[in-house]
Amino acid sequence: MKKFLALILAAVMLLSLVPAMADSPVEITMLLEGNNVTDDAAVLEKLNAYLTEKIGVTLKPTWGTWGNFDQLAQDAVNTGSDEYDILFTCSWTANEYASYAKKGAYVRLDDPADNLLADYGAELKTVLPELLFEGAMTEGPDGEKGIYAVPGFKDFATMNTWDINVTLLEKYGYTLDDVKNAGFYGWGDIFAKVKAGEEADGKVFYPFIFEGAVAERFVDGTPIVTGDANSLLSYYMNTEDVSVPGAYGNVIFNKYATPEFEKFARQMREYYLAGYIDPAIAIGETATDAWRNAQNTANYLISSEVSLYGYEYTTSEARGIQVAYLMTTDAPYIDNTSVQGAMMAISANSAHPVEAMKFLNLLNTDPYVMTLLNYGVEGIHYTLNAEGEVEFNADARATYSPWTNGLGNVTLLPPQKGQGADFQKRFAEFYAGSKKLPIYGFTFDSKPVETEIAAVTNIKEAYALSLFTGAVDVDTALPELLSKLENAGMQKIVDEANRQLKAFLGE
Amino acid sequence: MTVIPKKSIPFRLNMVSRRTEALFHLILGLFALACIIPFIFVIIISFSSEDSIRQIGYSFVPNAWSLAAYNQVFNLGDALWRSYFNSFLITIVGTLASVTMCVLYAYPLYRKDYKYRGFFSFLSFFTMIFGGGLIPTYIVCKNLLGMSNNYAALIVPMLVSPFNIIIMRTFFQTSVPFDLIEAATIDGSGEYTTLTRIILPIVKPGIATVALLTALAYWNEWFLCLLYVTKRELYPLQYLLMEMQRNAEFLARNSSMIGASGASAIQALPSQTMRMAVVVFIVLPIACAYPFFQRYVVAGLTIGSVKG
Numbered sequence A: 001m002k003k004f005l006a007l008i009l010a011a012v013m014l015l016s017l018v019p020a021m022a023d024s025p026v027e028i029t030m031l032l033e034g035n036n037v038t039d040d041a042a043v044l045e046k047l048n049a050y051l052t053e054k055i056g057v058t059l060k061p062t063w064g065t066w067g068n069f070d071q072l073a074q075d076a077v078n079t080g081s082d083e084y085d086i087l088f089t090c091s092w093t094a095n096e097y098a099s100y101a102k103k104g105a106y107v108r109l110d111d112p113a114d115n116l117l118a119d120y121g122a123e124l125k126t127v128l129p130e131l132l133f134e135g136a137m138t139e140g141p142d143g144e145k146g147i148y149a150v151p152g153f154k155d156f157a158t159m160n161t162w163d164i165n166v167t168l169l170e171k172y173g174y175t176l177d178d179v180k181n182a183g184f185y186g187w188g189d190i191f192a193k194v195k196a197g198e199e200a201d202g203k204v205f206y207p208f209i210f211e212g213a214v215a216e217r218f219v220d221g222t223p224i225v226t227g228d229a230n231s232l233l234s235y236y237m238n239t240e241d242v243s244v245p246g247a248y249g250n251v252i253f254n255k256y257a258t259p260e261f262e263k264f265a266r267q268m269r270e271y272y273l274a275g276y277i278d279p280a281i282a283i284g285e286t287a288t289d290a291w292r293n294a295q296n297t298a299n300y301l302i303s304s305e306v307s308l309y310g311y312e313y314t315t316s317e318a319r320g321i322q323v324a325y326l327m328t329t330d331a332p333y334i335d336n337t338s339v340q341g342a343m344m345a346i347s348a349n350s351a352h353p354v355e356a357m358k359f360l361n362l363l364n365t366d367p368y369v370m371t372l373l374n375y376g377v378e379g380i381h382y383t384l385n386a387e388g389e390v391e392f393n394a395d396a397r398a399t400y401s402p403w404t405n406g407l408g409n410v411t412l413l414p415p416q417k418g419q420g421a422d423f424q425k426r427f428a429e430f431y432a433g434s435k436k437l438p439i440y441g442f443t444f445d446s447k448p449v450e451t452e453i454a455a456v457t458n459i460k461e462a463y464a465l466s467l468f469t470g471a472v473d474v475d476t477a478l479p480e481l482l483s484k485l486e487n488a489g490m491q492k493i494v495d496e497a498n499r500q501l502k503a504f505l506g507e
Numbered sequence B: 001m002t003v004i005p006k007k008s009i010p011f012r013l014n015m016v017s018r019r020t021e022a023l024f025h026l027i028l029g030l031f032a033l034a035c036i037i038p039f040i041f042v043i044i045i046s047f048s049s050e051d052s053i054r055q056i057g058y059s060f061v062p063n064a065w066s067l068a069a070y071n072q073v074f075n076l077g078d079a080l081w082r083s084y085f086n087s088f089l090i091t092i093v094g095t096l097a098s099v100t101m102c103v104l105y106a107y108p109l110y111r112k113d114y115k116y117r118g119f120f121s122f123l124s125f126f127t128m129i130f131g132g133g134l135i136p137t138y139i140v141c142k143n144l145l146g147m148s149n150n151y152a153a154l155i156v157p158m159l160v161s162p163f164n165i166i167i168m169r170t171f172f173q174t175s176v177p178f179d180l181i182e183a184a185t186i187d188g189s190g191e192y193t194t195l196t197r198i199i200l201p202i203v204k205p206g207i208a209t210v211a212l213l214t215a216l217a218y219w220n221e222w223f224l225c226l227l228y229v230t231k232r233e234l235y236p237l238q239y240l241l242m243e244m245q246r247n248a249e250f251l252a253r254n255s256s257m258i259g260a261s262g263a264s265a266i267q268a269l270p271s272q273t274m275r276m277a278v279v280v281f282i283v284l285p286i287a288c289a290y291p292f293f294q295r296y297v298v299a300g301l302t303i304g305s306v307k308g
Helices: A003-021 A042-055 A067-076 A097-103 A116-122 A121-129 A130-136 A166-171 A176-182 A188-198 A210-220 A261-275 A284-294 A311-319 A353-365 A369-377 A394-399 A425-434 A447-468 A474-487 A490-505 B016-046 B048-055 B068-075 B076-110 B115-127 B134-144 B151-158 B162-175 B179-186 B189-222 B223-228 B239-258 B260-267 B274-300
Strands: A026-032 A057-063 A086-087 A137-139 A145-147 A157-163 A232-235 A252-254 A300-306 A323-327 A343-346 A382-384 A390-392
Touching: A026 A067, A042 A353, A042 A369, A067 A086, A067 B016, A067 B134, A067 B223, A086 A353, A097 A145, A097 A300, A097 A343, A116 A353, A121 A353, A121 A447, A121 A474, A130 A137, A157 A166, A157 A176, A166 A176, A166 A188, A166 A311, A176 A188, A176 A323, A188 A261, A188 A474, A188 B274, A210 A261, A210 A447, A232 A490, A232 B179, A252 A490, A261 A447, A261 A474, A284 A300, A284 A311, A300 A390, A311 A323, A343 A353, A353 A369, A390 A394, A390 B115, A447 A474, A447 A490, A474 A490, B016 B274, B048 B274, B068 B274, B076 B115, B076 B151, B076 B162, B076 B189, B076 B239, B076 B274, B134 B151, B151 B189, B151 B223, B179 B189, B189 B274, B223 B239, B239 B274
Parallel strands: A026 A057, A026 A086
Antiparallel strands: A086 A343, A137 A145, A157 A300, A157 A323, A232 A252, A382 A390
């Protein structure tokens, strides 16, 4: 009996030791998006040693991919699981930032009662532009506006650009200025000459390969109206100065019913009939592949790209040609979609919100942590050249390629080969020069017209891409589309959007 | 030896007319063609060159042939063989375990002298009609049973299939007369001996049918992997393909949101021909296994235990 008691006593003493071991690091779990990581052992070993010493945590990342992230994130949130302390979120994944914040899936970071951001993220507050936090303000479950995720400091403004194959352009005696001055409506001659020249040896060449929906945005100057997930609405911005309203003022239109749209569609039809546009981009299933394929093999003259600063280095190198990006607005513009493009939220079910916040703070302010997590271990995944630029070791990089923009503050990263030593400084300066749209902060709430949207979207799906790419006759398809849209209640959606916009602008 | 005169062929008496027979053959032939053509198409696409697909789309007669897709697949190296191994492991272990459970569950349900057979029949039948839904299932599997990032997560959720149990029970009922069990008992056979030595050999065709259904289900399963597994070492082949497909679809849908950084991601994606080549890799083993099972499936239709 005595022995038994002694055993119990020993057990109790052991148990009481557990809280005393609070010094052992807390494990933070994190679900990330868009990665291609098969071997993170070397990175985590270094990272966790550093994190343990610095803030007493270790990191256990789950490297979500484009294909499985939506499912993993939804399951984790909907089952109320505490599996992940930190979740990637943004305006375009299934765990969409604003709606999931409203649902109560994320911890409010600037909660007046428990201000994690102020208490454990002070450095973070100073490093990230104020504008990002402004953009992260969203309604929580209590209806009050607050910050529910740490916004990523990346290319946070939208840069609409035409991607120009300069090498090919110059081969036919044109310059970048010719393309710029001619404008979308005047490219016919350039296309004709290049197509004729490239096809001299009998192969097929399409000079103009782009993303249909995106090209419409570029030509008409219609940014995405946040909340309009199905490309039904157009807001015309002022492409000469994106910070002031355009010719129409702050009004939202049926995207397909404006004279601008008709003009655009007719021009596309002309280019299509002349054989300048690859028919593959007019078919939903092959569009993206064809477009990217043409770019990657340098088999195009003009293409479309929602670009980012310094991207021409990367693409020129990869494609073996000189690439230039021609911006279609005077400056990159800031809208909700771009500001909320990549964020990190702390799960409302996390047992360690404080440690998670400490980690996010460090991740976004400490170049060592960010570089290690993003680029891997120096000497294994990359080496630094004489200019201090990163040169990747292709084999090791193939097993460890996280999605750079999905991890946070990319301005902490050392420049990649060819970008130049002061790249991050120029990057930050460039985006500091971006402008807010006059309707920045407006989010269209589609709830009141849900039924109409469902009906209209089905109709639009059948026509939009072919109109964007000139694959159908505008004279027959466009009136058909418009009358069908009208019958399905399109006007109600437009009216509702304008009512909400007026209310937002306080008019 | 007598020769049957050609005029009166007795065994044609019960048969349909030649014209109807020809029609049936035509219909069945077209049906078989409809089954095989998509697969032939997949094989052709997997051997087409990327350029050909870009120029003329999917076609039975591509402009140019290429082995690039298969090179890419073999370049997956360990990932490919590892997935192959996983697929086989899951299918074999899963099928063995699942069929065992199925037979052991169905057998008592068939025994008229089993007191609770009504209750247990209902229990399995009920779950066939009313599922728990995704979220509760997920919580039970992941949080309660700890099935996350292990082989169990890929095998256990599919172990018991009420549908197969009902097939098996019906098979018992139609092919094993109860008298047989009584006869065995009178001859001094215990319950286990009766089951293993007498019943099982009779229901072999039924077991083969269920095993085929189960093996197919395990081989084609990828959703469980999507739900419960994030470790690449555990991916079955089918999920390796699904992941390529889903990555491509997601990026295509959101490319304008992700912007330029998504471009490099798309670039890293496997080509269309490669995805088709993976399909070929997936289909081949199961297509090879089919004929072996089929023998039993056909036999199952005609063989009973008590003649007359």
